[in-house]
Amino acid sequence: MLILATTEREYPWGTLRSTHASKVKVILEEKELAYRVERLHPGDLWKKPAELLAKHPLGKVPYLQLADGACIFDSTVINEYLEDRYPHNALKPNRDWELAQMRMQETFADEAFLVGDLPKIWMPYWVKPESRDEALMEAGRAGLRARGLPYLESMIAGREYLCEDFSLADAPYMAVAMVLEVDGMVLAEFPACAAYFERLRARPSYRAISPKTSLEDSTGRG
């Protein structure tokens, strides 16, 4: 059984999850693989205890523990591993140029959204409303409006997914769709992005990361 190490917590405003680990969770779901979730205490990501560093040398999530106990870290590396190891329900194009496009799109999503502006919006949701840094959250939204969303709008307008079919490039945007579902950020200036996020939320795999899905209902599959 594959074990996905992540951070997930229930709050009155929804079940919150690590964005990078959500990227992996949707691929485990898309490939209908048997896995279970191991939930780390969110504070461990800052304290970095020795047990965590032994599994992920940077003390981050996600990492994926294989049946023999070996661990793979980094969401992009894990998803490429899953695609290579379990090629059914293919999630990457097979021509060089399309593959490069897919990787560029995934890299952009990771850098502009997941490690760029999204944490400024997402991190404050892990504390009580009265303790949130609203100015930081607004800076995150402004950052998305200035960089991530205009580029995504130009890439996704007139298309269903970033490559011909749903692919690894769409996985980080499943996590973006999750964050923006909780935040409710208005996307009127970016109609193609808004429609794309709705399309992603309609995929069955989204249920495993949806803020509406309880912890009890999202422990893995099979």
Ligand SMILES: N[C@@H](CCC(=O)N[C@@H](CS)C(=O)NCC(=O)O)C(=O)O
């Ligand atoms: N490049 C890594 C980034 C992972 C990452 O930054 N994860 C966050 C949680 S979403 C984390 O563990 N943060 C703690 C830290 O940066 O030390 C990946 O794609 O897996």
